[in-house]
Amino acid sequence: MSVNREIRLASRPVGEPGPDNFELVEVELPEPSEGQILVRNTWMSVDPYMRGRMNDAESYIAPFQLGVALEGGAVGEVIASRAEEIPVGATVSHFLGWREYTVLDATAAAVVDTGLARPQDYLGALGPTGLTAYLAVTEIAPVKKGDVVFVSGAAGAVGSVAGQIARKLGAAKVIGSAGGPEKVKKVAENFGFDAGLDYRAGSLPERLAELAPEGIDVYVDNVGGDHLQAAIGALKVHGKAALVGMISQDNATAPVPGPSNIYDVVTKRLTLRGVLVTDHLHRFPEYIAQAAAWLADGGLRTEETVVEGLDQAPAAFLGVLRGANTGKMLVRLSRG
Numbered sequence: 001m002s003v004n005r006e007i008r009l010a011s012r013p014v015g016e017p018g019p020d021n022f023e024l025v026e027v028e029l030p031e032p033s034e035g036q037i038l039v040r041n042t043w044m045s046v047d048p049y050m051r052g053r054m055n056d057a058e059s060y061i062a063p064f065q066l067g068v069a070l071e072g073g074a075v076g077e078v079i080a081s082r083a084e085e086i087p088v089g090a091t092v093s094h095f096l097g098w099r100e101y102t103v104l105d106a107t108a109a110a111v112v113d114t115g116l117a118r119p120q121d122y123l124g125a126l127g128p129t130g131l132t133a134y135l136a137v138t139e140i141a142p143v144k145k146g147d148v149v150f151v152s153g154a155a156g157a158v159g160s161v162a163g164q165i166a167r168k169l170g171a172a173k174v175i176g177s178a179g180g181p182e183k184v185k186k187v188a189e190n191f192g193f194d195a196g197l198d199y200r201a202g203s204l205p206e207r208l209a210e211l212a213p214e215g216i217d218v219y220v221d222n223v224g225g226d227h228l229q230a231a232i233g234a235l236k237v238h239g240k241a242a243l244v245g246m247i248s249q250d251n252a253t254a255p256v257p258g259p260s261n262i263y264d265v266v267t268k269r270l271t272l273r274g275v276l277v278t279d280h281l282h283r284f285p286e287y288i289a290q291a292a293a294w295l296a297d298g299g300l301r302t303e304e305t306v307v308e309g310l311d312q313a314p315a316a317f318l319g320v321l322r323g324a325n326t327g328k329m330l331v332r333l334s335r336g
Contacts, residue, residue, distance in 0.1 A: 006098060007023070007098040012056060013054055015251050015252075019315070019318070037078050037083055037105075038080035038102075039074075039094065040100070041101065041334065044123075045097060045331075048245055049061070052250065060278070061278070069099055072095065072097040073095060074095070075122055076091070078092060081106075085106055092110060093112050098313060099310070100333055116292045121295065121302075124327070124328035125300060126291055126292060131283060132275060133220075135242075135283070137162050140274075141271070143169040143218050146171075146172045147166075147172060147217035148214070148216045149166040149175070151219075152176075152199075153223050155176070159222050163176050164191055164192055164301065174192075174193045175194060175212060176188075176195075178196055179199060179200055190303060191301055208234050212234060216231065216239065217239055218242075219241040219242070222245045224245070224248045237269060239268060247321070305324065305330070309333070
């Protein structure tokens, strides 16, 4: 291949991003140098954290650069190799998505076992979102036998897995919030939560109190805002929360006020702890071995929302920010 297509950041959004913030361009694809591989990307991931990278702001990960291809998780087939450790035909995961082909150092790619699971699973249940869910309920806010667990964004890639793993750890009850009756139904029927809570229907604190009248022990937060406030109110003394993301404030143009009941963190002696999967990448082998077994025996159920083609990647990303996905949002770039 000599010509490649990629999605670049055309402008930085103010508030909610739109299609005009992206541009699809054709570029010349270089030949791989010594120690590099050429990959035909077959799947790419779009995730809420990417919204923060569209801003020119200091954070735990560098912002996207204007006029430069975006980055993100992807899997693909090696079609040329100048690296002995990765042969042609191997399937690899890497971080140079948002393009159809990519040339990268072999050290920046990981060979994945497609006999163990499908390639796209390494972007979802066996990828960063799956590991994040695992860390949330095993290390950041460990679930114990008999706990009552509340998960926000329960129909999403992290939340749906976190709730299922919490159940495997012995949780007595797992409650998940989602937007709309269809997603709430899937949270209970497809992902095995004890109850789904539609945050668009009625008072969130009142609904949570109905479902967990004695309070909750663990909260997995993917939303922030009113969900975090409701969870702080519902958490028992010495309760724990894993703060994964706060999608409710991703498009804010001014500082967002914190929960008005934040002093409950003091009086209840709560533990609120953030989690970044990049701090725990060494846990991937351990996690993949366990989660792949769960997938194989049906003990871990997943769903995907699939969008076709690189040109639709911006729409897929905007859809994630608006809650259009159930489970992992993926873009299929090539059918191989």
